[in-house]
Amino acid sequence: MSPDYYALYLLLAIGTVLTPGPAVIYTIGNTLTRGSRHAIAGFCGVATGILLVAAMASLVVIWFTRWLAMGQQILTLGGACYLFYLGVSAWRQRATSPVMGAVSERDCRRSFLKGALISLLNPKAIIFFTSLFPQFIDFRQGASGQCLLLALTFSAVVLVVHGGYCLVFRWVGAQGFGQRFARGINRVSALMFIGFSLLLLLRLWG
Numbered sequence: 001m002s003p004d005y006y007a008l009y010l011l012l013a014i015g016t017v018l019t020p021g022p023a024v025i026y027t028i029g030n031t032l033t034r035g036s037r038h039a040i041a042g043f044c045g046v047a048t049g050i051l052l053v054a055a056m057a058s059l060v061v062i063w064f065t066r067w068l069a070m071g072q073q074i075l076t077l078g079g080a081c082y083l084f085y086l087g088v089s090a091w092r093q094r095a096t097s098p099v100m101g102a103v104s105e106r107d108c109r110r111s112f113l114k115g116a117l118i119s120l121l122n123p124k125a126i127i128f129f130t131s132l133f134p135q136f137i138d139f140r141q142g143a144s145g146q147c148l149l150l151a152l153t154f155s156a157v158v159l160v161v162h163g164g165y166c167l168v169f170r171w172v173g174a175q176g177f178g179q180r181f182a183r184g185i186n187r188v189s190a191l192m193f194i195g196f197s198l199l200l201l202l203r204l205w206g
Contacts, residue, residue: 045115
């Protein structure tokens with residue numbers, strides 16, 4: 001994998017994790033209603049779950065491309081279409097913000113487990129990674145190590161971005177700017193998804 005491809009993957013990972021979804025809303029909700037300890041435990045669970053899902057997706061990618069001659073081309077085309085779909089969905093998604101309310105205290109272990117389950121039980125996650133990984137892997141250099149690097153990178157991005165959400169929403173949520181902030185992130189992420197999908201199609205047919 002070239003440094004340029006890795007940089008592109010890193011940008012896409014950041015855009016993906018920034019997009020408001022169940023995991024992000026969970027982190028924001030924990031920050032505003034239970035405090036930083038629960039928020040940190042929760043998004044560490046999210047990152048762990050993402051790492052496991054990415055590992056499963058890596059096995060699928062390696063098997064598919066090894067046993068099917070056209071596997072790489074099929075995954076590239078499917079991945080481009082899926083990224084375009086994610087871009088359109090992100091653009092159309094309504095901005096949301098968590099609602100403050102009375103929440104019973106839970107220990108950090110339970111917050112961690114819930115965060116992990118949010119990732120593991122997301123049916124779109126393995127489809128996303130299965131579509132994404134083949135676009136950035138050089139199969140001539142062996143896929144296993146590269147898949148591991150991509151999985152670890154995405155998990156690390158989850159930790160950094162969710163940590164940022166935890167800090168930002170201490171102020172943003174209190175000021176009532178949550179929906180406006182989420183709407184802007186939706187638009188930026190949508191443009192990134194669509195741009196990457198077009199780039200993949202150009203690479204496939206170029």
